[in-house]
Amino acid sequence: MSKQITVPFGPQHPVLPEPIHLDLVLEDERVVDVIPSIGYVHRGLEKLVEKREYPEYIYVAERICGICSYIHSNTYAECVEQIMKIEVPERAQYLRTIWSEYSRLHSHLLWLGLFADGMGFESVFMNAWKLREHILDDMEATTGGRVIQGVCKVGGVRRDITPEKLDEMVKGLKALEPAFRDLTDVFLKDASVSHRLRGVGILQQGDAYTMGAVGPTARASGVAIDLRQTGYNAYDRINFKPVVEHDGDCYARCAVRAKELFTSVDIIEQCVKKMTEGPVDVKVTGAPDGEYFARAEQPRGEVVHYIKGNGKRNLVRHRVRTPTFTNIPPLVTLLKGCELADVPMIVLSIDPCVGCAER
Amino acid sequence: MAYFEMAKTVLKSLFSRPATLMYPAKPAKKSPLTRGHVTISPDGCITCRSCQRKCPTQAICVEVKEKTWQIDRLRCIVCNCCVEVCPTKCLLMDTQYTAAMTAREGIYKVTVAGPKKKEPAPAAEKKE
Numbered sequence: 110m111s112k113q114i115t116v117p118f119g120p121q122h123p124v125l126p127e128p129i130h131l132d133l134v135l136e137d138e139r140v141v142d143v144i145p146s147i148g149y150v151h152r153g154l155e156k157l158v159e160k161r162e163y164p165e166y167i168y169v170a171e172r173i174c175g176i177c178s179y180i181h182s183n184t185y186a187e188c189v190e191q192i193m194k195i196e197v198p199e200r201a202q203y204l205r206t207i208w209s210e211y212s213r214l215h216s217h218l219l220w221l222g223l224f225a226d227g228m229g230f231e232s233v234f235m236n237a238w239k240l241r242e243h244i245l246d247d248m249e250a251t252t253g254g255r256v257i258q259g260v261c262k263v264g265g266v267r268r269d270i271t272p273e274k275l276d277e278m279v280k281g282l283k284a285l286e287p288a289f290r291d292l293t294d295v296f297l298k299d300a301s302v303s304h305r306l307r308g309v310g311i312l313q314q315g316d317a318y319t320m321g322a323v324g325p326t327a328r329a330s331g332v333a334i335d336l337r338q339t340g341y342n343a344y345d346r347i348n349f350k351p352v353v354e355h356d357g358d359c360y361a362r363c364a365v366r367a368k369e370l371f372t373s374v375d376i377i378e379q380c381v382k383k384m385t386e387g388p389v390d391v392k393v394t395g396a397p398d399g400e401y402f403a404r405a406e407q408p409r410g411e412v413v414h415y416i417k418g419n420g421k422r423n424l425v426r427h428r429v430r431t432p433t434f435t436n437i438p439p440l441v442t443l444l445k446g447c448e449l450a451d452v453p454m455i456v457l458s459i460d461p462c463v464g465c466a467e468r
Numbered sequence: 469m470a471y472f473e474m475a476k477t478v479l480k481s482l483f484s485r486p487a488t489l490m491y492p493a494k495p496a497k498k499s500p501l502t503r504g505h506v507t508i509s510p511d512g513c514i515t516c517r518s519c520q521r522k523c524p525t526q527a528i529c530v531e532v533k534e535k536t537w538q539i540d541r542l543r544c545i546v547c548n549c550c551v552e553v554c555p556t557k558c559l560l561m562d563t564q565y566t567a568a569m570t571a572r573e574g575i576y577k578v579t580v581a582g583p584k585k586k587e588p589a590p591a592a593e594k595k596e
Contacts, residue, residue, distance in 0.1 A: 165524040168547040239487045246497065253501035253561075260549050267548075268501070 111136050116449070120149045124227045124453040127463040135449060137311070143444045145437050151467045158427035163397060163418065164263050167421060170414075171257060174430060174465035176219060177407040181264045181429070181465075182261040184405040184414040187341060189263045189449040192397040192418060199389040201265040202343040203380045204303070207278075208248070208258060208266075209342065210373040210380075215244040215256070216408035217366045217373075220460050221296065224363060227457045230307050233295050240288055247278050280397045283372045289374075292369035310443040310455035313357060323440040324410020325369070326459050329354045329361035336406035347379050359458040364406075366460075377415025396422050407432055409460050422425035430450075433459070433466040495564075502563040503546040506539060512558025513580035519550035519559060535582040542574035543567055586587055 111419030114135050120128035128149035134142035154173055158166055171182035183205055190197060195203075222237030245255045252258040260267050263303050270278075296302055312322065317330035327334050328351060335351030337344045352368040354361035397418035404413050417426040436459045443455050489496065498504070515535060527543035528550060530536070551559045562573045 161524055165522060165549065168524045168545060168549070172545065182538070241485070246499075249497075249502055251497040251501070253503045254546075255543075259503070267552075284543065 113141065114170065118452060118456075122453070125456060127461045129329045129456075129461055129463045131444070131452075132445070133449065133452065135410055138449050140447050140449060141445050143441045146442060147437075147463060147467055149467070150464055154468045155427050155429065157425045158416075162422040163280075164393070164426050166424065167262060168259060170427070170429075171259060171261070173468050174431070174462055175256060176216050176462060177212060177409060177465065178256060178413075179208050179258045179261065180405050180407045180412065181414075182259075183209060183342070184363065184403045184412055184415070185427075186263050187405070188401045188403040188414050188416045189397050189418075191401045191403065191427055192399045192416070193263075193393070195264050195391060195393060197265055198388045199343070199385060200269070200389060203384045204266050204270060204389060204426045205261065205346070205380050206343040207270075207275075207377050207380050208252065208260060210377045211244060212249055212258075214370060214373045215241050215248070217370055218244065218292075220366060220408070221292065221363075224454075224457055225295075227453055228302070230295075230302070233292070237292055240285060240292060243281065247281060250274070251278075261307070262390065264393040265388070267390070269389045275384070279378050279381050282377060286371070287373060289370050293370065296363050296367050303360055305454070306363060307356075307358060309359045309451050310447055310458060311356070311358045312356065312439055312443055314355075317357065317439060320439040320442055321435045322410075323435050324407065324460075325362055325365040326410065326436050326439060328352060329365045330357035331355040334411070336404050336411050339404065341403070341405060343380060343383075344376075346383060347376050349376055349379075359454055362458045396420055397424065400426075409433055409462055410436065429465075429468060431462070431465040431468070433462045436461070438468070473550060500563065503548055504562045504564045505541065505546060505566045506550060507560045507562050508537055508539075508580070509558045509560065510537070510576060510578045510580040512556045514556055514583045515580060516555060516583075518553045518555060522549045522574045523538040524549065532582075535580055536577055537580045538575060538577040539571065540575050542571060 116129040116133045116135055118133050119125055119201065120130045127209040132147045133140050154169055157169055161169060167185055170185040171178045173181045218237050218241035222234040225233035225237065249255050250260060252260040252268060256373055293460050305399045312330045314331040315334050317327050322330065331353060333351055340349065349372055352365050352372060354364050398420035400417040402413060402415050404411055413430040415428040416422045418426055440456065440459050444452060447455060480585055515530050515532045517530045520530045524547060525543045525545050527540045535588045551561050
């Protein structure tokens with residue numbers, strides 16, 4: 110038996126901008142054990158809920174993550190609304206769905222770019238981010254923020270989108286679709302890319318389920334869990350199918366995200382078609398008294414927000430379980446037995462977002 | 469993939485404009501809704517402190533006695549709360565981002581008009 114050595118990976122690493130630390134125990138070039146540790150960017154945002162009033166805290170909740178920011182604020186608002194039994198107007202629900210899908214588009218494009226960069230495909234990285242810029246432009250024009258939209262509030266949304274702008278957005282997305290197709294073809298059909306990704310880091314379906322994998326990581330292993338099917342926001346009125354792959358390797362995880370781009374475009378299009386005129390918010394008075402769990406599908410998987418209020422303006426407890434946090438145990442399983450050179454690709458393939466895992 | 473795909477891409481890239489903007493030389497793209505930074509027109513402020521109370525990051529500090537309004541730009545998360553809550557609409561959202569700054573430069577303090585007392589019709593005055 111050869112000698113075991115421990116190689117530290119992160120929190121600073123050229124391919125991984127996220128501050129996660131992994132101690133890789135190696136035998137020759139093969140990883141035999143992985144000890145993950147987080148805690149480099151903890152900000153104590155959950156504790157802050159005691160100091161801020163619940164309508165203002167939504168801006169803090171949105172800043173839990175810098176990429177999937179919108180969906181955090183949406184889920185937090187849903188929690189408060191469920192406790193206070195507030196009926197969100199239909200138009201606001203559709204608008205929330207549209208912005209959720211926009212944030213999924215921009216997150217997936219960002220990830221596809223980073224993934225390409227991780228395997229040394231820098232021109233694709235540039236191309237993906239060029240496409241993402243169009244998405245960000247639309248978000249800025251409709252909400253006022255590029256990645257931190259700040260548009261969701263308890264009881265509805267803060268801004269409406271005019272029908273002309275909605276049509277323009279759908280036309281813009283339709284025009285982008287061939288470009289998305291070109292981009293995803295690189296990941297799905299290119300021989301060198303599939304040589305790098307196929308068979309690397311296989312997560313079996315059973316493992317994915319028992320380890321609690323969520324989002325594209327689970328769907329790539331054949332576990333068809335998509336929280337959007339539970340029908341929060343306006344998703345219950347939208348016709349869509351979750352993207353499921355069965356190989357469970359890096360290629361499958363990449364394919365799930367690549368194909369979800371088109372699902373998102375389709376959902377936005379359906380929303381715009383089905384939207385009706387009406388108010389976008391209701392007046393909220395009083396304070397939440399009770400507790401609620403809300404779940405939503407983020408670009409990275411299922412996010413759970415739990416809040417507890419005691420009838421005062423400041424909440425008692427806010428707890429977030431982010432998708433990256435639940436994807437760490439599957440990641441450890443994935444890494445055991447792989448080659449050291451494959452570690453960056455496998456870590457990237459779960460789309461880690463440590464900023465939100467630590468809050 | 470079709471033949472000459474790469475040649476097409478190269479030619480397109482050679483003869484098209486760059487996808488990036490030459491940023492400080494050309495101003496960045498901004499929409500009318502963009503949240504850049506908060507500004508104040510000091511004449512309108514009545515030091516009611518609504519903005520201070522609504523601020524999620526406690527970046528705004530209003531001194532009623534000294535009639536000053538102060539914002540810490542490095543604490544401010546540009547959420548637009550203060551602008552929406554201001555009763556006299558004297559807080560405005562500028563679409564341009566502020567330049568990089570040090571902690572001391574981030575604090576912006578102005579002397580404001582303060583509450584209007586002696587006018588006979590304060591409601592009409594406020595709307596300006």
